[in-house]
Amino acid sequence: MLADGQIGHDISRWLIANYRNDLALIVTTSDNEIAALARDVGAGSLIFRSSAQVAAFITGEGLSFDLGLLAWWPxxxxxxxxxxxxxxxxxxHPSLLPYGRGKHYNFWxxxxxxxxxxxxxxxxxGVDTGDIVAQIAIPYDWEDTGGTLYQKATEAMLNLLRETYPKLRELDFETHPQDHNAGTFHRASELESASAIDLDRAYVALDLLNLLRARTFPGYPACTFSAGDDVYEVRIEIKRKS
Incomplete structure (x- = not known):
């Protein structure tokens, strides 16, 4: 398992608590809390430097695997x-593939x-192009923001893994291909330019409101606009009235 972030930590903790013997190696991005979890239970662990480095370690240690898992791996x-x-x-992957391939799924x-x-x-x-194993759709409405979608995705991801893992560990799961003609894809580099509001441009109200709430995420940068030499951030809150 290659694991990172809060969801990687939560998945690691759940697997260690319930399926410790399934875990032959836990790979992390640094000597972090996930690496500490692995050490605490005597599981093999390794800090990632490259795919080739991890492959060489596995080969050198004589390890073999039925299945690999990427848990919020960046x-x-x-x-x-x-x-x-x-x-x-x-x-x-925190999107309903084939929609939301790539980065910043909650925004896009x-x-x-x-x-x-x-x-x-x-x-x-490819990038998030492989066959689908399992999915959960998450409804959202006008009161949602990029921040709320992120929270909903983290909760749903752990639940989906818990539901699906018994089949994964038995290698008793089916897959189906993605319809890439219907999907969307965005690179990390697209976020900042997409979040800049031009005060001299005409916007469709629907698009502007969506843009503002998509970039509303407490603790993170928001949409920006420039007025003279000054740059401003703008967030939005939408509440159902009736």
Whole structure:
């Protein structure tokens, strides 16, 4: 398992508590709380430097795997690591694939006005393009923001993994291909330019409100606009009146 972030920590803790013997190796991005969890239970652990480094470690230790799991993993993994598990790697992705491929799924789901949810999918050489293992759709409405979608996704992701894992560990799961013609994809580099509001531009009200609430996430930057030499941030709160 390659795990990172709060969801990676929560998934690691749940797997250790319930399926400790399934975990032959836990890979982390740094010597963090997930690495400490692995050490506390005597599970093998490794800090990620590259896919080749992890693959060399696995080969050198004589380890073998039925399945790999990416738990909120922020990096793209490549061969030879990708091909080491006999049934491949399953990724936890916080969007309803094929919608929301790539980065900043919570922002773009609102801006693109597409369905939202969480997915487990097989990992291939593309970016979030592998076959779907399981999904949960998450409804959202005008009161939602980028922040609330993130919170909903973190809760749903852990629930989906818990529901699906018994089949994963028995290698008793089916997959189906994504319809990439219907999906959306965005790179990390697109976020800032998409969040800049031009005061001299005409906006459709629906698009502007969606943009503002998509970038409303407490503790994180918001949409910006410039007036003269000054730059401002703007957030929004929408509440149902009746």
């Amino acid at each position: 990096k793209i993994i490549r061969s030879p690591l990708l091909s080491l598990p006999r049934r491949g790697f399953v990724n936890t 789901s609102i801006v693109d006005r597409v369905p939202f949810g969480v997915s487990l999918h097989m990992v291939d050489e």
